[in-house]
Amino acid sequence: MFPFTEEQIRRYSRHIILPDVGGKGQKKLLAARVLIVGMGGLGSPAALYLAAAGIGTLGLLDFDVVELSNLQRQVIHSTKDVDRLKVDSAEETIKALNPDVSVNLHKERASSENILDIISEYDLVLDGTDNFPTRFLINDACVLAGKTNVYGAVFQFEGQISVFSPHQGGPCYRCLIPEMPPPGSVPSCQEAGVLGVLPGVVGLLQATEAIKMILGIGKPLLGRLMLFDALSMETFEVKLDRKKDCPVCGPDSGPIELIDYEDICEI
Amino acid sequence: MGILVRIPTPLRKFTGGQATVQVEGSTVVEILKDLDIKYPGIREKLYDGQDIKRFINIYLNDEDIRLLGGEQTSVSTGDKVSIIPAISGG
Numbered sequence: 001m002f003p004f005t006e007e008q009i010r011r012y013s014r015h016i017i018l019p020d021v022g023g024k025g026q027k028k029l030l031a032a033r034v035l036i037v038g039m040g041g042l043g044s045p046a047a048l049y050l051a052a053a054g055i056g057t058l059g060l061l062d063f064d065v066v067e068l069s070n071l072q073r074q075v076i077h078s079t080k081d082v083d084r085l086k087v088d089s090a091e092e093t094i095k096a097l098n099p100d101v102s103v104n105l106h107k108e109r110a111s112s113e114n115i116l117d118i119i120s121e122y123d124l125v126l127d128g129t130d131n132f133p134t135r136f137l138i139n140d141a142c143v144l145a146g147k148t149n150v151y152g153a154v155f156q157f158e159g160q161i162s163v164f165s166p167h168q169g170g171p172c173y174r175c176l177i178p179e180m181p182p183p184g185s186v187p188s189c190q191e192a193g194v195l196g197v198l199p200g201v202v203g204l205l206q207a208t209e210a211i212k213m214i215l216g217i218g219k220p221l222l223g224r225l226m227l228f229d230a231l232s233m234e235t236f237e238v239k240l241d242r243k244k245d246c247p248v249c250g251p252d253s254g255p256i257e258l259i260d261y262e263d264i265c266e267i
Numbered sequence: 268m269g270i271l272v273r274i275p276t277p278l279r280k281f282t283g284g285q286a287t288v289q290v291e292g293s294t295v296v297e298i299l300k301d302l303d304i305k306y307p308g309i310r311e312k313l314y315d316g317q318d319i320k321r322f323i324n325i326y327l328n329d330e331d332i333r334l335l336g337g338e339q340t341s342v343s344t345g346d347k348v349s350i351i352p353a354i355s356g357g
Contacts, residue, residue: 038357040357041356041357042357043357127357128357129355129357130355130356130357131355131357132353132355135355152357153354153355153356153357154354154356154357155276155277155354155355155356156276156277156356157276158275158276158354160351160354176324176353177321177322177353178321178322179321179322181320181322181353185320185322186277186322186352186353186354186355192277192356194356199356199357225351227349227351229276229286231276231286232286236273236329236349237329238324238326238329238330238331238349238351239329239330239331240331241331241334243333243334
């Protein structure tokens with residue numbers, strides 16, 4: 001394996017002296033390839049800390065531009081970035097933070113046509129999307145490709161976090177939510193509002209799980225769904241077992257076909 | 268006997284903002300019935316006809332009731348029932 005430069009030894013010294021990480025762990029991080037889908041509330045803090053940690057390759061997938069209303073929580077972008085593509089703005093911030101990170105930009109909407117090709121370039125996927133259709137697409141593609149999917153979702157003051165890795169025996173997203181909720185059954189994204197710091201907390205819990213999975217340390221949220229309530233400042237967790245009747249990772253699920261669902265979020 | 272039910276944010280408009288409420292019943296179906304009596308309108312958000320909506324998960328303590336006895340799962344004093352809906356924000 002490659003030796004550290006002197007600058008890297010200084011930059012990552014707090015990892016290198018950490019018993020469960022060390023030089024060996026830091027090299028794993030530098031060799032890791034992580035795809036972050038969505039450069040919004042969850043993806044922004046996750047990308048910043050994964051970059052700071054020295055994840056060697058970060059893929060950023062988003063087709064959207066920065067809006068002023070994003071800046072209350074999407075901390076990788078700045079006021080000067082309004083109207084720029086989110087991935088361009090994020091790349092600039094990441095490069096300024098840590099030039100070790102090589103950044104791949106995927107300036108497109110995730111679809112059944114492109115998602116498998118994109119995912120195939122990475123070891124692990126961090127789901128930072130803001131809609132059900134993309135969450136189902138990412139899940140199904142990760143199951144198909146045998147990639148770990150670090151899940152996070154937020155609503156107003158509440159967040160959910162888990163790690164889906166059916167190729168290692170755990171459940172997938174569809175073991176939690178088998179089908180797309182029908183239109184009108186859940187509040188639409190824009191009308192609901194979100195406490196700005198909430199996706200910060202949840203996105204960093206996702207980044208923590210991603211780093212643990214790469215290092216192979218600790219007890220990840222495999223088969224566990226963690227719930228976080230910012231108002232009561234309580235966390236609790238429930239068991240998330242692989243469902244026998246899961247339409248995607250169940251034993252009788254048949255071949256997986258990627259689906260482009262209509263977005264139920266009214267704009 | 269009183270059972271604590273954890274109410275997720277999207278349903279707190281029915282409980283006057285309360286994150287946990289106390290209801291009565293000895294099975295999950297009775298608990299959810301009493302919940303709708305005390306907080307009218309909440310049942311419609313949980314059920315699709317006679318069945319719990321597929322994207323709503325009900326947990327008894329840390330176990331999914333679908334992997335226990337479904338709605339007929341027994342509950343007893345000290346148990347906690349959690350309603351966990353699908354959320355998608357990011």
